[in-house]
Amino acid sequence: MSLVKLVEPVAAEELGRVHFIGIGGAGMSGIARILLKRGVAVSGSDARGSDMVTALRELGGVIHIGHAASHIKNVDTVVVSTAIRDSNPELGEALRQGLRVIPRAAALASVMAGRNAVAVAGTHGKTTTTSMLTVALQKCGVDPSYCVGGQLVTTGLGADEGAGEVFVAEADESDGSFLMLAPDIAVVTNVEPDHLDNYGDPRAVYDSFARFVERVGRTLVVCADDPGSAALVPIARARGLRVVTYGEAEEADFRVGEITPDGMGVSFAIHGHGGVRLAVPGRHNALNAAAVIAVAAELGVPFAAIRDGLAAFTGAKRRFEAKGEAGGVAVFDSYAHHPTELAADLRAARDVVTSFSGSGRVIAVFQPHLYSRTRFFADEFGAALGLADEAVVLDVYGAREDPEPGVSGALVAEKVPLPPGQVEYAPLREAVPALVADRARPGDIVLTMGAGDVTELGPRIVAELAAR
Structure with a gap:
């Protein structure tokens, strides 16, 4: 968003009435929640409804589904998510009106002040x-x-x-x-x-x-x-x-x-x-x-x-989060999307397997996140996955990036230093639950990893294991 530059934050009480463009995101909704609980008038918009949107409405937020210039009314400050493009009609209207437009981090700094x-x-x-x-x-x-x-x-x-x-x-x-x-x-x-x-x-x-x-x-x-x-x-x-x-x-x-x-x-x-x-x-x-x-x-x-x-700390969502167990196989999910994070979680998985059975294996299911990160770190991703006993590599979750020629999950899979048959490139995401269930046996841990929609596979792997 070239139109929104890094700015020095103001105190929360100076923000006035605040409108969030992309209010349903985890970071944006959290700041909106805090402002609402402090009695600040909050409005916002998002592309779709969600539990977070419902919760904000229950706190008094005025939340629109869809983006329109007409939503920028009786507003003093507009907070913009990084997912919002310069062409967004609400952003354009806020700039036309000369309103204070700030990124999420500046809003966070304001509520911390x-x-x-x-x-x-x-x-x-x-x-x-x-x-x-x-x-x-x-x-x-x-x-x-x-x-x-x-x-x-x-x-x-x-x-x-x-x-x-x-x-x-x-x-x-x-x-x-x-x-x-x-x-x-x-x-x-x-x-x-x-x-x-x-x-x-x-x-x-x-x-x-x-x-x-x-x-x-x-x-x-x-x-x-x-x-x-x-x-x-x-x-x-x-x-x-x-x-x-x-x-x-x-x-x-x-x-x-x-x-x-x-x-x-x-x-x-x-x-x-x-x-x-x-x-x-x-x-x-x-x-x-x-x-x-x-x-x-x-x-x-x-x-x-x-x-x-x-x-008393039992974890955070998507940080080695238990997704279920079936057929003696435990399935966990992790947001790990950098080689160092993969290595740390796979070593933790090895500790858990050793502590419980000593004979179980660690099966890694990894979805690379971003084409640029995959290109930069393919070798390091491969080396980290070598800490597992078996690895299944999905295709790249591109998120905000367009595909790059020659950059795919195969680039990572070919770098994994495991014997043939213990590494598989699985470009068809729908086939992964059955593929993993075929490989897993009692005492094993399955760990799905990545910042994309790989998180959806954990419950499906558990269901597939239970059906066997």
């Missing part, structure tokens, strides 16, 4: 870490407001207004809009090249995180194990920020040790504090939890309280 704001950024793990922090603080009685890029299992919501002074938000770097946020405390879980369709080259990704640090008001929390995030430490210290580190590194302020798979969860220790058990699996989640513990300490929450809060 005046709170003790915590923003969680990073190439991977930000949704889970933000969700984990939110649930743990809720269990500690902090009652934060929150805005997450996914849905909490505990509430079914991705955003809500809390009674406390803390505001927890996920900071999305995909389009650089996280540079509109100005949190008091920021977490950077890791920094790796991604979204190169937007950034162009890896250096620009690292530079954007350095600029994000310049927006932080008080404390930067970083993973000492990750070179990309650790590189931000001298930048933060030069600005006079307090820096807190976590990870398995010896020098970490919150040092993680003794990580042990524990059924569907993981147990670990924070040196000098004590043991922690999570109900979600994987070394990466132990590190995410250490970030939460570090933030909680900055907020004055005792270790014992946040440890108990973490024990």
Whole structure:
């Protein structure tokens, strides 16, 4: 959207009457929900109805299905989703009227203003870490407001207004809009090249995180194990920020040790504090939890309280989410769409299989997301899928991109270092449930992965297994 540029946010009370174009999206609907609960007049439009639209109407929002210039009436501020094109009639009318037009991130910054704001950024793990922090603080009685890029299992919501002074938000770097946020405390879980369709080259990704640090008001929390995030430490210290580190590194302020798979969860220790058990699996989640513990300490929450809060976290939607079990085969779904994320989830799946049976296998069902990302990372995707026992690779979910010659799921499948017969390229999505059911046997885990409509296959695989 070339017509909508990055802008400095204003305080929420200055937004006036707010109209959201594309209000049904997860991020947009969450901000709208918070504004409505604060008594702000909210209207909006979306291409289709949804449960989110219904919920906003119940809170008093005036929501239109379909887009029309006539919807821009008695409005002061217009918030625009990244999915909205410049040709949208509502956007055109807002610009014609000279209204304040801002992207979602600026609206998020507005509702965060005046709170003790915590923003969680990073190439991977930000949704889970933000969700984990939110649930743990809720269990500690902090009652934060929150805005997450996914849905909490505990509430079914991705955003809500809390009674406390803390505001927890996920900071999305995909389009650089996280540079509109100005949190008091920021977490950077890791920094790796991604979204190169937007950034162009890896250096620009690292530079954007350095600029994000310049927006932080008080404390930067970083993973000492990750070179990309650790590189931000001298930048933060030069600005006079307090820096807190976590990870398995010896020098970490919150040092993680003794990580042990524990059924569907993981147990670990924070040196000098004590043991922690999570109900979600994987070394990466132990590190995410250490970030939460570090933030909680900055907020004055005792270790014992946040440890108990973490024990109550059962996950976020599409983050190693259980979809069902049939015929002794457990099926999970993950939003993983970057090689590092695939590797982390497949290692977690291996831990779960080993913990329960020791003899089960891990079957990965992967749908590459975006033609550009598939082209950039085909080799790395293949290597990550090699951590599974069997891999089924779907065709690319193009989302906002047009197809590229020579770029398909086959490009990834041919890079998977598994023996012949244990890797299959499956361009016909409808055939995948039966194909997976043919391969699976009791004790196995099936993990569907990707940011596209692969998520719809989990229940269908369970149904196919049950029918055998």
